[in-house]
Amino acid sequence: MQFARINDVTIHYQVIGAPADRPVIVFINSLGTDFRIWRDVVVRLAGDYAIVLYDKRGHGLSDVGQLPSSIEDHATDLAGLLDLLSVKNAVICGLSVGGLIAQSLTQRRPDLVGALILCDTAHKIGTAESWNARIAAVEDKGIGSIVDAVMERWFTPAFRRPENTAYSGYCNMLTRQPVEGYLAACEAIRDADFTEAAKSIAVPSICIVGDQDGSTPPDLVLSTARLIPGARYEVIRDCAHIPCVEQPEALTAIIRAFLTSISPGDSP
Numbered sequence: 001m002q003f004a005r006i007n008d009v010t011i012h013y014q015v016i017g018a019p020a021d022r023p024v025i026v027f028i029n030s031l032g033t034d035f036r037i038w039r040d041v042v043v044r045l046a047g048d049y050a051i052v053l054y055d056k057r058g059h060g061l062s063d064v065g066q067l068p069s070s071i072e073d074h075a076t077d078l079a080g081l082l083d084l085l086s087v088k089n090a091v092i093c094g095l096s097v098g099g100l101i102a103q104s105l106t107q108r109r110p111d112l113v114g115a116l117i118l119c120d121t122a123h124k125i126g127t128a129e130s131w132n133a134r135i136a137a138v139e140d141k142g143i144g145s146i147v148d149a150v151m152e153r154w155f156t157p158a159f160r161r162p163e164n165t166a167y168s169g170y171c172n173m174l175t176r177q178p179v180e181g182y183l184a185a186c187e188a189i190r191d192a193d194f195t196e197a198a199k200s201i202a203v204p205s206i207c208i209v210g211d212q213d214g215s216t217p218p219d220l221v222l223s224t225a226r227l228i229p230g231a232r233y234e235v236i237r238d239c240a241h242i243p244c245v246e247q248p249e250a251l252t253a254i255i256r257a258f259l260t261s262i263s264p265g266d267s268p
């Protein structure tokens with residue numbers, strides 16, 4: 001396990017392969033998850049790419065940090081981690097709130113970002129009303145009270161079978177996130193809007209979405225792809241919000257095809 005102190009926050013991260021030797025892919029996890037969600041994608045890509053994984057603040061083994069925190073704070077954490085690792089011009093792959101962090105990093109530190117893989121994410125996610133209602137429910141009754149509703153957005157009915165042990169494991173992952181970290185991330189997502197910034201993204205980009213994503217549905221992700229100059233758009237079938245868990249093989253194939261057709265840092 002590796003830990004770094006960045007912006008006064010202890011960040012849990014992992015590096016697989018040597019970043020100096022091969023193209024680097026950085027994975028950013030979604031709300032209510034930690035970096036273990038990427039495992040089935042990482043095992044397929046390791047060897048060809050160097051991989052950086054980390055738990056964004058407030059999730060997994062990373063600190064919650066000072067509150068409130070913004071998407072820009074998350075991007076500053078990631079910039080600090082990449083500076084520590086001497087990584088530049090990386091492929092940044094962000095899932096959902098991870099995609100918001102990726103967009104913020106692109107704006108703030110373009111030297112770090114060579115290409116963007118925006119997975120089940122958007123230029124803006126949800127409304128102030130929907131986030132405030134979720135925050136109030138969690139403050140009132142805890143994360144456990146929203147698990148069923150969240151899982152219906154994260155996974156298809158085929159994955160949500162009670163006998164699927166992976167399904168119960170991911171319910172555990174959600175409920176074991178620090179409640180204050182989860183709430184801080186909800187507030188940060190609520191307050192983030194990259195509608196204008198998306199139009200000036202100047203690196204090769206792809207937007208990917210599960211056909212049954214209940215959190216960032218395909219039409220929303222398509223509208224984000226249309227904002228980003230030259231962005232590609234791919235839909236994964238039989239998949240909801242977390243394709244790295246539900247359809248890792250399909251997601252890896254899309255990532256590989258995208259990366260073999262671009263040079264990180266080129267124009268779109």
Ligand SMILES: O=C(O)CCC(=O)CC(=O)O
Pocket residue numbers: 029030031032095096097098125150153154189214215216
């Ligand atoms: O997954 C995220 O990072 C934010 C989008 C969301 O609301 C996920 C969920 O449905 O819980």
